[in-house]
Amino acid sequence: MVGVTDVWLSQGHRWPNFYRYLKLCESYSERVFTSDSDVVIAFAGAATLLAKSFPGGILYGLPVIFFDIALLWNYSGSACAKRPWDATSDESNRPPSWSWMSWRGRLDTINQAHVFEGMACADDPEEIVYNIPSTVVITPLVQWYFTGVGGAQIAIANEYHKYKHFAQDGESAPPPGWIRAESSSSSSDSERENVYITPAAPRFEFRFPIPLVDSSCSEITIPMPISNRITCQAEHAYFYLRQIKPIGHLEPILLHILDTMRESSGVIRLPGDWHESHLETEMGVELIAISTESRAKYELYHDDYFPREHRKPNGIWDLYNVLWIEWTDGVAYRKAVGQVTKAAWEAADRELIDVVLG
Template sequence: MWEEVPATIQHAVELVRLIGEEYIWVDRLCIVQDDHETKQEQISQMAFIYGNAYFTVVATAAYNAEEGLKGIKNVSPSMYENVWPERANMDHYGLVAWSPWNERGWTLQELVFSSRSLFFHKNELTWECHCAIWHERMQLADINETNCLGTHNPNARGFRYSPWPDLQEFHQLATSYSRRQLSFSSDILPAFAGITTALAHSFPGGFLFGLPEVAFDVALLWRSSGPASRSSKIGEASVPSWSWMVCLDQKISVDLSPWASGFSYLAGSSSEQVSEEDGRRTYAPLHVAYQQEWNSRWNRKRPPAGVLDGLVTQPICSWYVKEETGDRLISNDLDVFKDSCRNNDSELPPGWERDGDLFYHSVDPHRRFKYPITLVTNEEEISIEKGSSFVIKARTERAFFYNIPEPYGQAVDRLEGEAVVNLCNSEQVWAGCLRVQTRTVLWRLLTKKIKCELVVISKGYIDSSADGWSRLDEHDALKSRELEKYEFYNVLFVEWKEGVAYRQGIGRVDKSGWEAESRDMIDLLLA
């Protein structure tokens, strides 16, 4: 029986015995596999398991569980070489960021939540905690209490979720997860559940298939950063078509840059402000350092998407999710106090105070906001990601526009680039653009004129002086207009099956162009 256990697990058990510990948690052995409800509950608690463990054993160089842990007695020799700590730390970040381990979807939560980790690389071991990175090749400095109360870099070990919904931080986590690989489509939601469960303590309403309910309008604005290598048939994906997680199912990279329109409540980057908490400093989460290393590798494959700074999103729909007990309103109220608190004499929500033109809350008095936002006020409000219903609904406007086909040769070239298609109205006047998600749909729109059904999900604008102006897909088409402000509607390109709509792409249509067309109100059921 023991001989059938994978080598990596055998070696990890031996390691625990050698250091004098008694217990080890192994996901594939400790999580109940034949009880769905228990399995989902345990998976959602992985953030707390990693966070409270003595340390996490990480096999960075292993492509499978049979390769074992290199660096334990009778497995492979140790190495000793006196090197400068700065160089060693750079080597460590690179080894982790470029490793097979860091490409797997399930391992993001290990990286984010583990307070201490022992990394087994191909030719050496490294230990990382909040106060040090230790290498086999480096002489250890004297260890004392003062050193261990400090920190070795500004991305200290141990993820601490903020007491307020940090959409910018979640943007980084979701982007990192979307670039990883999963063996099974059924793992897409569970492998991210540890992160959404932990962040539900600070995001009112929790998450719905990876979308924060408190900023639902903004979260719906994700887009693909290239055509899919394969496409699922309508209604057969393992996650809803409206969730950014469908990009993992379709094996494409997701572009969350439109989420920048939801960062407007932050007075500065969430990683810029450093606060004191119980005499200890709190920092940006550790995964940022590895993400920078990973980006250096990723960006050699494709150019990075720029953040659409200056984009403003304005909600116009009330969204509901269909559940067994009936339709439930999705809160979508992050910015509900934005306008009501502009006047210095206006009453503030409980716990909020003014600091000049900015605001702060008692849960984090060192953090400044441009206006008060919605917070989780008690533990009873915490909502854990269940992903129970694919269908969301809204009463919204619908209109029909046409795509603008391209010559055959250009269409062939466009298949390998960004999946952007220009739109025109019935009078052949340019009206906006779409980003579509699948190669099949992209080819159809590039080569044949089609009547596209579009539904409004929100509206917005951007000033031509904003940093994100030049990064708009429609920037070239707008240059000749010499606009000070571009106003638009955010729309989904949908196709229907058995009375339910499925997202095939997302885009923006010029506000005046949309309002000039024939429109009707529909009850949108989106899955």
């Protein structure tokens, strides 16, 4: 699959194309390795090539520049399983619970593809997902760190969102490498729309500029962690989970997130390999909030299962993206990712805690 990435780069894709990145992850997620933890080493070759266009490089399969979006990965269907950790493998070579590499199966990437709404127009049919206007806005809540050589805590520079204001800002000078222009789809009969173009991405127009790798730099930035754990300070709160309804064998399991009054607060999706008996009763869970999200009704997965009274009159949902975590020896591990409505999360008994996520 590294060859596919090489072709991509040779065709002039020198910008951080998140959609192409997701397709590459899909190609690795179902692969069977001699040792399941080898997925980290196997993907390293692709990550080295991706680092030529993704500022900050790739950390355990997640691009640093889009880290908050990449953390929202999910698997679909019942043919999914956790990749067992090889006890003899060095920790830095083991896929952590927060990475898609910790599971084997079919990645469900369509939600992430729509979340990244930086693309305005492309003439490549493969990029058609970007031509669908999106209202989704993700805002990170936490600063993540990984441990580098010598134990240094190195910030994960998740910086794409800092450029989003250019979508409404038609006056400020664009960042280096970008030019503001009129959209090719604009006409005299419609309101003119400004877009951003760059020589690094011919044929593409962007709603806002995104960080690019400095072409004058000879060195490629690749994170060099000595541990697969990342750290942050995040708000946590306790909720309950209850299965919404029996799901087909090949579909993910949906769970209601309930507050302490057992009122519906959101939804969590689980891969379909969970045994039904695990979900016959309510269970208490700990959630941490990692980002906020707003999106229109038609863009919200399983909109019918969210409390309608929490939706704005204009049809926009305000949500918190949360991780369900469980602790072992002072280290938290991701169980699943879900969404809680803004009203429910902010009404909960929250507390800011230090998180070590393994």
